[in-house]
Amino acid sequence: MSAPVLAVTGLEVRFGDVRVVRGVSYSVEAGEVLGVVGESGAGKSVTSLAVMGLLPRHARVAGSARLHGHELVGASDRELAAFRGKSISMVFQDPLSAMTPVYRVGDQIAEAVRVHQRVGRGRAAERAVELLDLVGIPHPRRRARAFPHEFSGGMRQRAMIAMAIANDPDVIICDEPTTALDVTIQAQVLEVLKKAQCETGAAIVLITHDLGVVAGFADRVLVMYAGLAVESGAVRDVFHRPRMPYTIGLLRSVPRVDTGKDVPLVPIEGGPPSPAALPPGCPFEPRCPVAIPECAAAEPALLPVAPGHHAACLRSREPGGPALAYDARESGGPALAYDAREPGGPALAYGGRETGGAVPASSPRPPRERRAVVLEVDDLVKHHPLTRGAVFRRRVGTVHAVDGIGFDIREGETLGLVGESGCGKTTALMEILELARPQRGRVAVFGRDTATLSPRERMAVRRDLQVVFQDPLASLDPRMTVHDIVAEPLTAHGGRDTGPRVRRLLGLVGLEESDAARHPRDFSGGQRQRVAIARALALEPRLLVLDEPVSALDTSVQAGVINLLEDLGRRLGLSYLFVAHDLAVVRHIADRVAVMYLGRIAEIGGTGLVYEAPAHPYTQALLSAVPIPDPGKERERRRILLEGDLPSPANPPSGCRFRTRCPKFRILADAARARCVQEEPEVRPLEGDHAVACHHAEEPGVV
Amino acid sequence: MLTPPREETAGVRAAPGRVRVPSRGRVVAARFFGTRQGRLGFGLLASMFLLAFAGPLLGRWSATELDFSAFMRPPSADHWFGTLQTGSDVFAVTLRGARRSLLVGLLVAVLSTGVAAVAGSFAGYYLGWTDRTLMWVADLLLVLPAFLILAIMSPLFTGGRWLLFVIMMALFLWMVTSKIVRGMTRAIKEREYVTAARFMGVPSSAIIFRHVIPNLASLLIVDATLNVSAAILTETSLSYFGFGIQPPDVSLGGLIADGARTALYAPWTFWFAAGALIVVILAVNLIGDSLRDAFDPGARRGP
Structure with a gap:
């Protein structure tokens, strides 16, 4: 196992009294893709911005993030500038606001080249065209002279990737790179990212809320919840044998294009806790369907459950893990519980419908014609x-x-x-x-x-x-x-x-x-x-x-x-x-x-x-x-x-x-x-x- | 199969059982009086009104009486605020002026902001001919010399016809605001909640009064607050030239104009009227600020 390119240990971020990220650790090796998943507000983006040193001044960062052994947390802006864009670069979610609207795309890429390499203006412009060609933009020479608003969303994101790989970085952090794009364009951009990784051999940290993207693209995955890493491991382990109820819930609640109505969606009850008012125990305990009383007592640590697979759940070491308990509980389904509580169900409450009345759920529907x-x-x-x-x-x-x-x-x-x-x-x-x-x-x-x-x-x-x-x-x-x-x-x-x-x-x-x-x-x-x-x-x-x-x-x-x-x-x-x-x-x-x-x-x-x-x-x-x-x-x-x-x-x-x-x-x-x-x-x-x-x-x- | 009933318990949940849903007016009133600023402003303005209308009962002198034994005397036990050159009691005259000025200022502000809100939002919502007609009228009024017209019409305002004066002042104050309102209405019209209401079958005029104007409340309240001062000051400057409120009525503006001449050696002739004006405008501004916050559910709640 080679030394990690980027190693983050115990990273904490505070805004005032609110702890947004609470001790996250991960590491990526060269050529590896780490997927960071979680819902909005889980602290995914803040973690990566903290690594880049791009958080606003009033944010306080503690812990350590080492790039090739160089400490990034607490480093001065001047020191960080030597790394940013050169050994570590970033692709943002919204490519329109990530580019300066008044400069030509080619000039912006050339600028990224010239900041870190001692090359002439003409050579940098040549390099920009090469990079645009690499990310699959047709007619790169002509397109380099276009302004960002003349590019479509997918092309802008390609240009951002070109800029990110301009200096052959060791780590590329991608913050929701495809969220704003349509699926067919998303597929194109992910393909470009793969190609860029092949070219540079860089490690990629892919932040996304889309489990499908992670499943197809990442080697390892880190699941975040309420500012904590709650599960991490190889993609296949986490997706096929999840040990943290949150991951299990997330996987069951996402609709899949390969399964139809016959596989019901299982939503997770409630919403993520506010970082200002966290529960005393496991942050997922209030929403967890398999919680036991001990869960509310203390926050569980991220412990190994299998080689290379960590989970932060008290029940993760039980035989069968929380998934088994989950299944047992689900056998009746939430529908049963709901119906039992409210006899007649919402249909009755709806009531009062004079025109024809609601179709009873049980009666078979007449054929479509x-x-x-x-x-x-x-x-x-x-x-x-x-x-x-x-x-x-x-x-x-x-x-x-x-x-x-x-x-x-x-x-x-x-x-x-x-x-x-x-x-x-x-x-x-x-x-x-x-x-x-x-x-x-x-x-x-x-x-x-x-x-x-x-x-x-x-x-x-x-x-x-x-x-x-x-x-x-x-x-x-x-x-x-x-x-x-x-x-x-x-x-x-x-x-x-x-x-x-x-x-x-x-x-x-x-x-x-x-x-x-x-x-x-x-x-x-x-x-x-x-x-x-x-x-x-x-x-x-x-x-x-x-x-x-x-x-x-x-x-x-x-x-x-x-x-x-x-x-x-x-x-x-x-x-x-x-x-x-x-x-x-x-x-x-x-x-x-x-x-x-x-x-x-x-x-x-x-x-x-x-x-x-x-x-x-x-x-x-x-x-x-x-x-x-x-x-x-x-x-x-x-x-x-x-x-x-x-x-x-x-x-x-x-x-x-x-x-x-x-x-x-x-x-x-x-x-x-x-x-x-x-x-x-x-x-x-x-x-x-x-x-x-x-x-x-x-x-x-x-x- | 059904979904979980709850997603999040944000905020404080009321006790289970019947919950009374207060109307929008109640909510605004409760939030308005929940702030110290709102209570202070309301208290100040209310006491000014009380003083202006009930004050003459307290004083020994009436505004039209002249004390021939005291010309230009400083405040004393006999004349609380002193006397003018004519022997009028300053206390009585100031209250009388305040009465007129308060009514003129508030009425003009409410009237002109109301006209601006309605004209601007109808123009911005319906566009087309409504817009062209209303904005043509606004443009026309903008190019007319308001001061001159008011001056020429001033003989009409005698004999207690000050309401006509109020209407004429309001008529020349609404145009600029209505143009701003029109622009903002066009933006709000594109919002989804307006589209949603339209597709629900809510009539256009109801949409304007229920969705558009309340969402412009911040602007309108600030505008109304400024208009109170503007109306009182315009009236003051008109009175200075003798065109405003016509005798036998007096206004604070007229008193200040008169007092300004003698302010240096007989400050009581000037400062009491000016002080009353300052208190009124301060109170109106406090009320405006608190009202704006009370209308906006996102603003920080008072203690």
């Missing part, structure tokens, strides 16, 4: 004009945000609308919610065409059609109490005496009555989203539109909200239009799924069919890019890497929009290609419910 259509969208189009000029506005182009999409949702059904950012899914959703005449095509809600609605009818439709937005903090008025927020739709539709109804609704989404008097900012993210769901349910709608409802939440909390939505949907007979970019979440909740690409639907069908046998090359690439939190599976998978970025919706390619990036297009014969270039594929049915917009869907693909 016999159920009523609640939302029908046909050839919906939304184009934004692109204008130029301040005085004389002239139209210079058209953004084809949504370009003729069609789908329908039947009663009690969930349709997942997925796609990468910029594919037009949110625009489509807004067009539907406006309930106005679309630019082209037809939207019919509950069988009524929105183009011919009178204001009174529109109001009646709004009653049955409600929406939940992505960021609950933004969608709840900060100046109103929870009671006023939840009561707002009721009063808008002429309800009086809202008190009892609001209390029932809060109970329905798992909040307490006393929460009604509080303001949104007093809640955690998951609770806020529950308030937003309660508000959406206030009028007993039949169709709920959800715009990325869980993507702003932490993994363990996400599972709770997904389960709540699933349960409410079943008990109350709701239909959902679920818009998301996370394919794993959609697989969990949706009955049918529609994949969008550049304003068009690429593929639509039953969730099982689309995920198991994707027919469109884009769906195939998308699915292969989603990381699975299982090191075994993740490393064996073949990944289809898409080239380049999403084309601009102002100037979509002729014919099939996907052909510029399509892996199948490249292996087709010329005659077949011509069809892709000239003719735009229509969505055509394959078998049963499954439809696809590809001329060559039946031919054997590249996967």
Whole structure:
């Protein structure tokens, strides 16, 4: 075993009296990838910033971080400057704010080179171009002269990696390098990181909350919770034989793209403790399902449980470990406990529904064709004009945000609308919610065409059609109490005496009555989203539109909200239009799924069919890019890497929009290609419910 | 299968059982009176009002009476604040002036800020023709010489028609604020909670009064506070030229203008009126500060 490149021991960080990081130790060797995982607020980023010496002045750092034996903690800024960027470099989450907007990308990389190497200006510029080429930026010579805002998110992150490896560092710290990116771009960037590591032989510390990324990329993993390292070990050990209940909970709460509804998500109850008010014992004890009384007494130390595998749990040395206890407890499931406590369940509490009543969970649903259509969208189009000029506005182009999409949702059904950012899914959703005449095509809600609605009818439709937005903090008025927020739709539709109804609704989404008097900012993210769901349910709608409802939440909390939505949907007979970019979440909740690409639907069908046998090359690439939190599976998978970025919706390619990036297009014969270039594929049915917009869907693909 | 009922126990949880949810007005009032600053400001302003309206009952002299045995006398047991050159009792005259100034200042501030809030938010929310019309009116009023118009109209304000004066002053004070409000409304209109309310079927005017204007409360309160001082001072300068509140009414501004001439050798003619003005403006500022904090649930709570 060679000497570690970076060794951190007993690192502590305090902000005033608050200990944010409380004695974290780890080490990385050359060529090794250490994954640091944990939820927001666990202290992952602060740890790495402390190593780089980049924390603000009022933070107090104790402990030791040695880079090749040189102590970094407490070193002066001048000493650190000799290391930073040279032997240790960093890749940040948001590449737009990590680059100076007023300098050309090439100049910024060249500057990073010249800070540490005595080379001429011309040589440094040459090196910058080489580095951009290395990270896979096309036309590097021309691109080096571009400004950061001219790069897409993925390209900026590549440029950041180029800058990080400019001086051949020994350690690269990556702080959530792919969190802000779409999955296909994430796959590209991770590939570049791998390549960069091969070139430099550097050790990588990869900080992320995405267990899938860690499973595919890291050699060892460190799980952090409340400023502590709670488990560490080789990736396979930690993922397959976790010994700390937090890790177990995290692994079970994350939705996976390779398993469907049959594997239920197990959320971790509660939320991470505030670093200012930690429990006296194990920080996870209040949320731990297998806690024993001793857990509350003292904080457990990180002790070895197997060779190279450490865990901080009193029960980790029991035969079978906490996982066994976990399973025993889960056999009834939280559902059982919940139902027992509240006879009749939330469905009863919801009650009072005059129109038809909720569908009982036990009765078998009639087949899809016999159920009523609640939302029908046909050839919906939304184009934004692109204008130029301040005085004389002239139209210079058209953004084809949504370009003729069609789908329908039947009663009690969930349709997942997925796609990468910029594919037009949110625009489509807004067009539907406006309930106005679309630019082209037809939207019919509950069988009524929105183009011919009178204001009174529109109001009646709004009653049955409600929406939940992505960021609950933004969608709840900060100046109103929870009671006023939840009561707002009721009063808008002429309800009086809202008190009892609001209390029932809060109970329905798992909040307490006393929460009604509080303001949104007093809640955690998951609770806020529950308030937003309660508000959406206030009028007993039949169709709920959800715009990325869980993507702003932490993994363990996400599972709770997904389960709540699933349960409410079943008990109350709701239909959902679920818009998301996370394919794993959609697989969990949706009955049918529609994949969008550049304003068009690429593929639509039953969730099982689309995920198991994707027919469109884009769906195939998308699915292969989603990381699975299982090191075994993740490393064996073949990944289809898409080239380049999403084309601009102002100037979509002729014919099939996907052909510029399509892996199948490249292996087709010329005659077949011509069809892709000239003719735009229509969505055509394959078998049963499954439809696809590809001329060559039946031919054997590249996967 | 259902989810855990709780995620986090942030903050202090109230006792189980029926929980009364106070209305927004109650919350704001409770938080306002929870701060020392708020109580002090309210107390000061309330006592100024009490003094201005009930004070004349205490004094021996009325504002119109003249004591021909005492011209320009310093404060004494007979005349608590001294007398003016005409023999008027300064105490009685100051209270009378304060009465008018308080009403003028507060009414003008509330009126002009109210107009600014409504005009600005409607223009910013509806845009289109509403916006163009309202902003055209605002621009028009901005280019009119307010002082000159008020001066020309001053004969109309005689005979107790000071309310007309209040309305005219407010009319010339709202434009700049309304432009700021319009800009901020356009930003708030893009917020998701406004979109959410719209998709819920809440009518536009209700959205403006429930979501837009309360979220501008900080700006509006600061504006109203400043307008109180601005109104009193504008009135003062108008009175200085003889155009403001017309006799037989008097205002603090008129008294200060008169007193300023004799302030050097008979300071009581000036300082009591000026002191009253300072106390009023201080109280209004204290109230404004506490109100702003009381409206913002994120602000630090009082002890």
